[in-house]
Amino acid sequence: MKNFALAYCKLMRLDKPIGTLLLLWPTLWALWLVGEPTLKLFIVFTLGVFLMRSAGCVVNDFADRKFDGSVLRTRNRPLASGQLTSKNALFIFLVLIVISVLLLFTLPPLTWLIACFAFLTTLVYPFMKRFTHFPQLILGIAFSWGIPMVYAATLGSFPLTCWLLCIANICWTIAYDTMYAMVDRDDDLKIGIKSTAILFGENDKLCIAILQTMTVLLLIMIAVINQLAVSFYFALFAVVLLFIYQQTLIANRNRECCFKAFLNNNYIGLSIFIGLLVNHF
Numbered sequence: 001m002k003n004f005a006l007a008y009c010k011l012m013r014l015d016k017p018i019g020t021l022l023l024l025w026p027t028l029w030a031l032w033l034v035g036e037p038t039l040k041l042f043i044v045f046t047l048g049v050f051l052m053r054s055a056g057c058v059v060n061d062f063a064d065r066k067f068d069g070s071v072l073r074t075r076n077r078p079l080a081s082g083q084l085t086s087k088n089a090l091f092i093f094l095v096l097i098v099i100s101v102l103l104l105f106t107l108p109p110l111t112w113l114i115a116c117f118a119f120l121t122t123l124v125y126p127f128m129k130r131f132t133h134f135p136q137l138i139l140g141i142a143f144s145w146g147i148p149m150v151y152a153a154t155l156g157s158f159p160l161t162c163w164l165l166c167i168a169n170i171c172w173t174i175a176y177d178t179m180y181a182m183v184d185r186d187d188d189l190k191i192g193i194k195s196t197a198i199l200f201g202e203n204d205k206l207c208i209a210i211l212q213t214m215t216v217l218l219l220i221m222i223a224v225i226n227q228l229a230v231s232f233y234f235a236l237f238a239v240v241l242l243f244i245y246q247q248t249l250i251a252n253r254n255r256e257c258c259f260k261a262f263l264n265n266n267y268i269g270l271s272i273f274i275g276l277l278v279n280h281f
Contacts, residue, residue, distance in 0.1 A: 007083040008092060011061060012054035018263055020053040022176070025269025026169040027146035032276040033161060033226065034154045040106070041153060048103055049146060055096040056122045056142070062089045063126035071187040110152040118145035130192075133199035136177040140170035161222055168218035175211035176265040178204060179250055182258040205250055212243040219272065228279050235275025242268055 013019055027045050031037040037045075061068065061079045068080035078084040097119075104115050121142040128135040144166045151162045174196060181188070181197035182204060188195055200207045216236060223232050242264060249261035 003083070007078040008088075011058055011078045011084060011089065011092065012096075013057045014054075018266060019057065020050055021266050022173075022269060023053050023143050023146065024049045025266075025273055026144060026165065027150060028273050029169075029269075029276055030147040030150035030162070030165060031154075032273070032280065033165065033222070034150060036280055037154070041150075044103055044106055045146065045150065045153075048100060051096050051100045051103065052118070052122060055093055055100065056125070058089050058093045058096065059123060060126040062086060062093070067191055067193065071184055071191070073184060073187075107149075107153045108156065110156060111149045114145060114149045114152055118142065118149070121145065129188075129194050131194070133194045133196060135194065136174045136181065136196045137170070139177050140173035143173050144169045161225055164218050164222050164225075168215050168222070171211045171218065172215040172265070172268065175208045175215065176262050176268075178208055178211075179246070179258050179262040179265075182250065182253060183255050183262070204253075205247065208250070209243075209247060212246075216240060216243070228276075231278040232275040235271045235278075238271045239268055242271065 009015060024046065027049055031041065031045065061077055064074070065079040065086070068074035068077050074080060079086070079089060104112060121138065125135065125138045125142050128138045147166050147169065148158055148162055151158050178196045178200065181195035184193075185195070185197045187193075188198060196207070197204055216239060219236055219239075220233075222228075223236070246261040246264055249257045249264070251257075
């Protein structure tokens with residue numbers, strides 16, 4: 001029973017919270033850009049991020065169960081290794097979705113419509129790597145739905161800042177998920193999986209740098225439009241330094257270093273959040 005429970009935890013990536021954090025940060029950015037959120041909104045959106053990230057991991061592993069065994073990094077995942085069955089995965093997925101829907105009903109109806117698009121993107125994303133070199137773009141969209149949901153729940157409208165933040169987050173997501181894809185590039189080429197890391201080829205570092213630059217420029221635009229305090233610009237300076245550090249990590253395209261660069265993006269999200277948080281004082 002203990003091993004069974006552990007396998008479920010691994011399936012939902014409870015042992016690897018980086019994905020949840022990368023999904024949570026832009027949602028928190030939106031909450032603090034709109035204004036200081038109520039405790040209820042903070043709890044609802046935080047739980048929602050956790051539930052949907054977990055559901056997304058289950059769908060991803062279900063879709064990739066026949067491929068993961070051929071990839072060094074993923075061969076020990078619960079479905080690929082036989083620790084859990086497809087029926088087990090579908091069961092926990094339904095449980096997560098039911099809880100998410102109940103949570104969604106505590107928010108205004110406009111958020112329900114956006115949540116439907118978010119759910120569809122979550123379902124579609126894992127299969128995109130079979131057909132397009134841009135699964136990272138789909139992930140960026142999936143990881144950005146929390147932003148318009150925040151605006152729908154708080155303002156009931158979608159100002160320019162909402163969409164600029166979405167685009168900034170999509171650029172950032174493509175950048176860090178390309179780093180992640182660089183880890184598996186050799187294995188993906190063998191089994192026919194597509195990614196931006198494969199598409200960009202020798203220009204991968206340059207493309208990541210361009211995406212990182214776009215992220216910073218869009219965040220500066222948001223800061224100007226919303227007349228954010230100087231503290232936010234200090235946060236952006238920290239972001240620039242972190243992006244430079246990530247470029248040094250991926251310079252030689254070493255697997256371990258690329259993965260380390262990917263993980264470092266948690267500090268990007270944290271830095272921006274701190275900048276927005278301090279802006280309220």
